[in-house]
Amino acid sequence: MKNVFERALASALMELLSSCDSAPEWSVAEMLALLEHPPDAALGDYAFPCFQLARFFRKAPPAIAAELAEQWGNSDVSAHGVEQVQATGPYLNFTISPGVLADAILPAIAKGHSFDAPQVAARERVMIEFSQPNTHKGFHVGHLRNVALGDALCRIFRYNGYEVVGANYIGDVGTHIAKCLWYYESFNQDPPPEQQRGAWLGELYTKATLLLEDAPVEQRKTYQQEVREILKKLEGGDPKLDATWQETRQWSLDDFAEIYEWLGVHFDCVFFESEVDDEGKEIVLQGEQDGVFQLSEGAIGIDLEEELGFFLLLKSDGTTLYSTKDLALAKHKFDQFGIDRSIYVVGAEQTLHFKQVFATLRRMGYEQAELCHHLPYALVMLPEGKMSSRAGNVILFSQLRQKIMDSLRTQHFQARKGEWPDEEIEETCRKVAVAALKYGMLAQDPAKQIVFSMEDWLKTEGDTGTYLVYAYVRICSIVRQLGIEPSADADCSLLCHPNEKALSRRLLDFNRAVWSAGEQFKPSLLAHALYGLARDFSRAYTTCSVKHAKTEALQHARLLLFHGVAETLKQGLHLLGITPPERL
RNA sequence: GGGACUGUAGCUCAACUGGAUAGAGCAGGUGACUUCUAAUCACCAGGUUGUGGGUUCAAUUCCCGCCAGUCCCGCCA
Known part of the structure; x- marks a missing residue:
């Protein structure tokens, strides 16, 4: 993206150089690539470094710059808006007339056609997945970074001419929910508060993990077995537990909706882990039958070799993993949304995970895996270390x-x-x-x-x-x-x-x-x-x-x-x- | 043990992707409100860019070694 002044300067420079004997053929693109800004506005608006000319002219860069400046003055070469050409050391500096500069942009803004999107060659359709909060957990400042990043990218990509589908992917199934509900059913005595019930569930989740961790060995085994049973019941669709899950899940979703509204963030589509859970399991079981995946120690996974290693896709007790669901989700995205590119805004700690997911998709025959891109970002840390919902040392967004x-x-x-x-x-x-x-x-x-x-x-x-x-x-x-x-x-x-x-x-x-x-x-x-x-x-x-x-x-x-x-x-x-x- | 990311002023960060004297903000010092809002502006001070090599006319930027921090490496997410 070059502006009128840069383009004019590039062709003027090419003209100037082509009149020199020993100079090779230059292209406008090469000139444009070389142009830069001087460090101090007093030196000029654009600078042309003369180092690379030295080997052709067999002269020191400062001498070349001085010569070019003189030649510019003596020739009829000119460029739009340039009011001064000056050699400073090895640089040829150009000053644009402030009036011409202002005239190139201000009327356009006033008339309202300065912010038109630049045309992207093939107007790509991009899905940007971000936020991905878990229900039954608190929404903390780390989640805020993700939301801000994903939402800004959606807006920026749209402005730049892409067609954007902003997607959320809410974690409403999994072990953490089993733990939360286990505590909620078996230990909690308090009534849920009137407001921010989702955040309250997050507190229960923290209490659950602490109770598990602090329990004596034998007791802990019993607890863990109870949690596992709840997880199996959840995946199996136990009616009573399912009702509790529905109710508590909604508390979290209400919390999220309030936060997104306050922040002014909106999604074009929302996926839930609960929607892709079964399908993911089917995909993995089918893949195992087809010989793409392998049974290993009772679990199913895929050997991706070398740096990616063995990637686990289904637990030995038959319950799903993040990876299980990611396979089904990717399939959904490509099959139902007709996207050209799929971007995942997810923490950097999951870099390996996504390399493995994309490699697995490729092995499954999904060519679109090439178009998947994980955008990693670093965590929001506390001075004393990592924030953890499990340990309860988080700064909540609220x-x-x-x-x-x-x-x-x-x-x-x-x-x-x-x-x-x-x-x-x-x-x-x-x-x-x-x-x-x-x-x-x-x-x-x-x-x-x-x-x-x-x-x-x-x-x-x-x-x-x-x-x-x-x-x-x-x-x-x-x-x-x-x-x-x-x-x-x-x-x-x-x-x-x-x-x-x-x-x-x-x-x-x-x-x-x-x-x-x-x-x-x-x-x-x-x-x-x-x-x-x-x-x-x-x-x-x-x-x-x-x-x-x-x-x-x-x-x-x-x-x-x-x-x-x-x-x-x-x-x-x-x-x-x-x-x-x-x-x- | 293997891998990824990060390391720049006391602190938090920039540096147009290899270019000129490495720039801002906080914190510290000094000035400016009867003025289009002082949530601001001007000025001072603050640096061996973690470290040792290499490539280059030129390295904070690219390559290699080491050090430190964070994170990942099959039944968490």
Whole structure:
């Protein structure tokens, strides 16, 4: 994705070089690949490094750069918007006229056709599976990272022209549920609470695992046998237990629905493990008969050899595993949704598991296995180590949300009480809290661990979601108070302050940032681009007043610029799943 | 034992995928609110990019060895 200036520069450079005797044939693509940004805006907007020319010209790079600069001046070669060409050391630096730069992007934003999706060659249909919470367990801050990541990728891929199916896959069967229900039926004395019953089930699950772990050896064996029986009953469809399962499962689903709504996340389809359980078992049994899978120590699996090893697909007691269900789920995805690509947003600890799943699908004859992609992300850790629902040392999403909301109310919205309607205060707090939470989760490279510390999440200064939202709101305020509609006809050539120019450049680069964020599966790239935009705006805010602009023409030009910044911030935040308020 | 990921300022993170003087935010120091909102801005200070080699005109970036952290390696998810 190259912009008009880069394309113009590339062909101009090619023209310039082809007039030199000793130079080989160059392509525009090669020129484009070489172009980069100087580290300091004062040096120019684009830079052409001359190192690779040295071997052809048999001269030192700085000498080549100087010569090229001179030649450029003497020839009639020119490129769109270039107002200065200068050699600095081994680089040939180009400065684009700030007015031309602004004119290349601001009117387009004002007219509303700057955020059109780039055309993907073959409009691929992509399924992105994310969130995957387990019922009967608490929804903690680790789950939040997954949701933020998956939802942002869905939005970014859609913006980039893909057809996206956002999918959830809820774990509503398995050992953990047997444990929870075992405790619920045999030990629990308390009535379920009115609210957040799913989280309460999570507590029961924790109590169950602790009871199991702390029991004396003989007692533990008995307990484990009881849990196994419950699991078998669950899979066998025991009517009484099934009713309990249905009821408690719904409590968790209600919790999840409330959380997703609060976060503004929605799914195009929802799979349940309970739906693919039986089918998975059939697939494995059939595969064993067909000789694709093998019986081993009473269980069924597949020998994937070498680095993937033996992959277990069905337990010896006939109950299913994660792997069992993953086979059936993959089949569903491809057979029923006609997708071209299947992305799994799942923790990095399951990297081997998914390599094994995809390899197994391949062995089964599924060519689509090649199109499956596991997107691993690192865990949210506590300072003392890994969070574990089993051990109960988790920070629940609801706890974090409560703390942030309370902190915002007391620190920033006390003064609005009475001035604003209560509902607006609450809704604005929610929007800021969502911004803080999602930005916090997305601004970091997915491959890196997040060590959770509550005080970090309550910050509203610096590199935070709040900062971005604040920048947006200030522009809204400017436009509101000025009472003038931003016009695409404003004179962009007046926007020549370095701070104004920096903004134009940011806006011009926006679509590319979104594109990279999608192709590299890193919303963090977009998050950083937006933070840079907000920071450059805050600088321009203090140096380039709209209200106090020297002339009316300049005022209109700045209004157009800031309006473009606001629109871009809003669009970018939207792609991260954040909706900024209009005032704070 | 084998494998994956990570290691950059006191702390949390960037670095346009191999380029110029490695940048931000917190925390610390100094300034700026009768001004389009100070949830902000300007400035100072802070570095042998874990470590040792190698490839290259050029390495935080690519390759190899070692160290440290996290995680995975058949009846958990």
